[in-house]
Every structure is written in C-alpha cells, then in structure tokens.
Amino acid sequence: MNKHLLSINDLTAEDIVRILDVAESFREVGTRVIKKVPALRGRTVVNLFYENSTRTRISFELAAKRLSADVINFTTSGTSVAKGESLKDTARTLQAMGADAIVIRHSSSGAPHQLTRWVSGRVLNAGDGTHEHPTQALLDLYTIRDKLGRLEGLRAAIVGDVLHSRVARSLTFGLVKMGAEVTLVGPPTLIPPEAPQWGAQVSYDLDAVLPKLDVCYLLRVQRERQRQRFFPSVREYARRYGLTRERVAALPEGCLIMHPGPMNRGVEIDSDVADLPRSVIEEQVTNGIAVRMALLYLMLGGAGEGGGA
Amino acid sequence: MRPGREREDEQHQPRPAATAVGRLPYPAGVRAVSATRIMDEEEIRRAVTRIAHEILERNHGAEHVALVGIAKRGDDLARRLAAEIERIEGVAPPVGVLDITFYRDDIGMRAEAPEVHETRIGFDLNDRVVVLVDDVLYTGRTIRAAMDALVDLGRPRAIQLAVLVDRGHRELPIRADSVGKNVPTRKDEIVRVCLREQDGEDAVYVEEPGGSA
Numbered sequence: 001m002n003k004h005l006l007s008i009n010d011l012t013a014e015d016i017v018r019i020l021d022v023a024e025s026f027r028e029v030g031t032r033v034i035k036k037v038p039a040l041r042g043r044t045v046v047n048l049f050y051e052n053s054t055r056t057r058i059s060f061e062l063a064a065k066r067l068s069a070d071v072i073n074f075t076t077s078g079t080s081v082a083k084g085e086s087l088k089d090t091a092r093t094l095q096a097m098g099a100d101a102i103v104i105r106h107s108s109s110g111a112p113h114q115l116t117r118w119v120s121g122r123v124l125n126a127g128d129g130t131h132e133h134p135t136q137a138l139l140d141l142y143t144i145r146d147k148l149g150r151l152e153g154l155r156a157a158i159v160g161d162v163l164h165s166r167v168a169r170s171l172t173f174g175l176v177k178m179g180a181e182v183t184l185v186g187p188p189t190l191i192p193p194e195a196p197q198w199g200a201q202v203s204y205d206l207d208a209v210l211p212k213l214d215v216c217y218l219l220r221v222q223r224e225r226q227r228q229r230f231f232p233s234v235r236e237y238a239r240r241y242g243l244t245r246e247r248v249a250a251l252p253e254g255c256l257i258m259h260p261g262p263m264n265r266g267v268e269i270d271s272d273v274a275d276l277p278r279s280v281i282e283e284q285v286t287n288g289i290a291v292r293m294a295l296l297y298l299m300l301g302g303a304g305e306g307g308g309a
Numbered sequence: 310m311r312p313g314r315e316r317e318d319e320q321h322q323p324r325p326a327a328t329a330v331g332r333l334p335y336p337a338g339v340r341a342v343s344a345t346r347i348m349d350e351e352e353i354r355r356a357v358t359r360i361a362h363e364i365l366e367r368n369h370g371a372e373h374v375a376l377v378g379i380a381k382r383g384d385d386l387a388r389r390l391a392a393e394i395e396r397i398e399g400v401a402p403p404v405g406v407l408d409i410t411f412y413r414d415d416i417g418m419r420a421e422a423p424e425v426h427e428t429r430i431g432f433d434l435n436d437r438v439v440v441l442v443d444d445v446l447y448t449g450r451t452i453r454a455a456m457d458a459l460v461d462l463g464r465p466r467a468i469q470l471a472v473l474v475d476r477g478h479r480e481l482p483i484r485a486d487s488v489g490k491n492v493p494t495r496k497d498e499i500v501r502v503c504l505r506e507q508d509g510e511d512a513v514y515v516e517e518p519g520g521s522a
Contacts (some may be wrong), residue, residue, distance in 0.1 A: 028428055029428075038457070226325075296423050297411075
C-alpha cells in the first residue's frame with residue numbers, strides 16, 4: 001500500500017481485497033463486549049476537519065479509539081484556523097506534536113495532497129472538495145461484497161449529483177477497478193462530461209436502468225447547490241430521479257439500495273424505501289468503522305518510514 | 310506449513326502453499342541444510358491422546374473445559390484434542406480460534422503490519438476453564454498476547470496451556486501444563502510443525518538454517 005490514502009487510485013485491486021479482508025476481522029471486534037484491541041497503542045491520530053461532518057469524523061474517531069490510538073479532534077471553529085492560521089502552519093503544528101496519522105476533510109480538492117508535503121505522518125483523505133472520498137468508497141465496496149459475496153461482474157448504478165460528488169468519483173473508480181459495471185445516472189447538468197473516461201456508462205433515464213441492477217446507489221441532493229440551478233426544482237428532481245416505491249418494484253430481487261448519508265427523505269429516496277430490508281444504509285455506517293480500523297491498522301501497524309510503501 | 314520460529318515474530322508471515330507428503334517446502338530465501346524429523350504421525354497421535362487425558366485428569370472431566378487454538382496451527386490441534394476428548398469422555402468441549410495479531414508486542418517494529426487471521430469463539434468464556442492450544446512454545450510472547458486477548462473476551466475461571474512442542478528459550482515467565490514433546494533446540498534452528506489439515510502430513514522437523522538461496 002501507498003504511504004498515504006488520497007484517492008482510490010492509490011490502491012491496487014489486491015490492496016482493496018486485503019483491506020476488505022482485514023476489515024472482516026475488525027467487524028468481529030465490533031461485536032465483542034469490549035470493542036477494543038491494543039493494536040495501535042501509543043499512536044496519535046488527528047482528525048483535521050475543515051468541513052462539517054458528523055458521521056465520517058465520528059467513524060474515524062471510533063475506529064482509532066477501538067485500536068487504542070490517541071485521537072485528537074481538530075475542527076476549524078474556535079481554533080487557530082478561525083484566527084486565520086493557514087493549512088501549512090496547522091500542518092506544521094500537528095507535525096511538531098508528533099501526529100502519526102492525519103485524517104483530513106477539506107472543501108478544496110487537493111488539500112490532502114498538499115498536506116502530504118508538510119507532514120511526515122500518514123495522510124488519509126476523508127473527503128476533499130469535489131475530488132474524492134476514498135474511505136467511503138471502501139466501506140461501500142465492503143458492504144456490497146459482504147451482502148452479495150463478490151464485486152466482479154456486478155451491475156451498479158450511481159444516481160444523482162455525480163458532478164459534485166466525491167463519493168461518486170471514488171466509488172466509480174473502486175467498482176471499475178474491482179471489475180463491476182457502473183452506470184452513472186442523473187440529469188445531464190449533473191453528469192460530468194469526462195465521466196465516460198472513468199470507465200462508466202452514462203444514462204439520463206433512471207427507469208431504463210433499474211431492471212438490471214445489483215446495486216442502486218443514491219447520492220444526496222446537495223440542496224445548497226440548487227441556487228446554481230442545475231435542475232429546475234427539487235420536486236422535479238424527485239419525480240425523475242428519486243427512488244420511489246414504484247421504482248423499487250422495478251428493481252430485481254436482491255438488488256441493494258445504498259446511500260452515503262445524510263439522506264433527504266422524500267427527495268432522492270422515499271422515506272419508506274430507506275427503511276426497506278434491502279436498503280443497507282445503516283450497515284454501511286457500521287461497516288465504515290471496521291473498514292477505517294483496517295486502514296489505520298494497515299497504514300500505522302508497520303514501522304512507517306520506508307516500510308509498506 | 311510453518312516457516313519455523315527462529316524468531317517468534319515470524320509466525321504470522323504468509324506461508325508457502327502445502328506441498329506433497331514427504332517433501333519439505335522452505336520460505337523464500339531460506340534453504341535448510343538438514344532437517345531431522347523429531348515426531349511422526351504416530352507420535353503426534355499419541356501425544357494428542359495423552360494431552361487429552363491430561364486435560365481431563367487435571368479438570369476432573371470435560372464439563373467446564375473449552376479449547377481455544379491460536380491461529381493457525383493451534384486451531385487444528387484444538388479440534389483434534391476436542392475430538393479425542395469426545396472419544397474418551399463422550400462430551401465434546403467447545404472449540405474456538407483466537408488470532409493474537411492485534412495483541413502482539415512488536416507492532417510497529419516490522420516493516421509491514423502483521424497478517425491478520427480470524428477470531429471465532431462462539432461460546433461464553435465466563436466461568437470456563439480455557440485450554441489454550443498452540444503448536445510450538447518458544448519465547449512465550451504469543452501466549453502472553455493470547456492471554457491478553459482472552460481476558461478482553463471474557464473472564465475464564467482458569468487459563469491452561471497445551472502445546473505440541475516445547476523448544477525452550479522462554480523470554481517470559483510462562484510454562485505449559487501439557488507438552489507433547491520437549492525438544493532442546495538452538496535459537497538459530499527452526500522447528501517446523503506440519504499438520505495434515507494444512508500441510509498434507511503429520512510431522513515435526515527441526516531444521517538447520519542454511520544460507521540464503
């Protein structure tokens with residue numbers, strides 16, 4: 001594995017299989033009464049979040065704590081960042097404090113990459129701008145493999161605002177790397193023109209895609225972007241691309257319904273659809289902890305410098 | 310098969326695939342100059358039978374006993390012991406497998422994170438007499454890690470230790486309750502346990518390490 005995890009493309013297909021296999025062991029730890037192992041005792045993991053996030057930060061925090069690492073949460077409000085400190089100076093401060101790994105979320109694409117030039121510890125991208133969110137993709141791959149037994153040859157649709165979605169990019173790269181077929185579905189304004197180069201197909205008609213799917217992955221409608229008028233109205237979006245009861249009926253038996261959260265119930269997914277047994281949205285969250293434990297373990301469990309590169 | 314235990318921390322390295330009976334495979338870069346067979350199939354079978362009897366004697370039956378094998382070969386030995394105890398006593402003790410990777414004391418000292426196996430203990434450890442089972446007892450560090458792992462999973466009434474081979478060179482104050490065979494070794498020798506389940510034959514070898522191939 002690479003020293004840092006900035007993009008799914010830092011990983012080979014073998015790396016991904018290894019991470020998912022190790023995550024399997026960590027899921028067992030999560031079922032114990034004492035959900036903690038001493039594997040990373042004495043290591044320090046910093047959560048550096050420049051954007052609000054509840055689930056990803058908590059998931060990383062729990063993952064590190066269950067490995068017995070020390071966790072420092074560094075959020076931007078009420079800290080030196082609010083006083084105008086640059087990313088570089090913050091990075092140097094964390095470096096001086098001896099952080100072994102920095103988990104960063106930032107609104108600018110490429111910020112984690114920049115960070116790698118200033119710190120000697122490992123950097124894990126927890127979402128950067130509209131670029132990538134590799135740990136989300138890995139937990140999605142884990143969930144799909146766990147539920148369907150394989151990744152190769154599966155047919156998945158990723159539906160919604162692909163243009164702004166780092167989740168969609170990472171997951172598409174990951175699924176294609178693992179031999180799955182991906183169709184990106186959404187209004188033409190929200191499908192990036194370079195999408196075919198990702199190895200995915202593109203469709204603007206959700207109903208045509210539904211009957212042959214193994215995985216139906218819904219993206220959050222980012223209402224804050226609605227000001228820029230990528231689609232006429234939220235209601236029209238819901239009518240054309242929302243997963244309703246009727247559309248679920250068109251899905252094959254056993255097709256998974258997934259969502260990275262947080263959901264807009266009634267927009268991209270109907271409320272009762274989100275609660276169907278075939279919707280694995282809560283399992284995605286649970287699996288996220290195990291997958292992040294596996295990543296932290298594999299990245300920090302070795303000797304560091306020179307090792308495992 | 311096991312690439313020896315010339316150091317305790319070698320034990321979770323990926324192993325070469327099992328080979329045909331009677332042929333010795335070697336880890337990459339290591340060539341044994343000579344290999345001496347110190348236990349054959351019959352001797353291993355008798356040792357397992359004796360250890361099963363010792364466990365029953367020490368615990369006055371199998372009622373509270375559970376066997377936990379340390380991944381990977383301890384796992385197979387634990388299942389054989391359980392089958393033997395069932396044959397003798399008519400009661401099969403529960404068997405679990407324990408992976409000690411997350412409890413090792415050398416994490417961060419190796420270039421790569423050690424390989425992870427599965428932990429599967431499908432019974433309640435509380436109030437059980439847990440017999441830890443491993444193939445080779447050497448420095449004792451694996452057993453220290455296994456005890457730490459066990460107490461995180463519950464509070465056994467007692468923990469006992471059964472091993473197929475004790476090769477000496479302890480680095481911690483640990484001893485086994487049952488030993489299949491005591492084998493005096495030099496630290497640079499390799500004790501290789503082969504079990505039918507994984508290696509296609511039952512045998513224990515002591516090997517002289519050769520130079521790099």
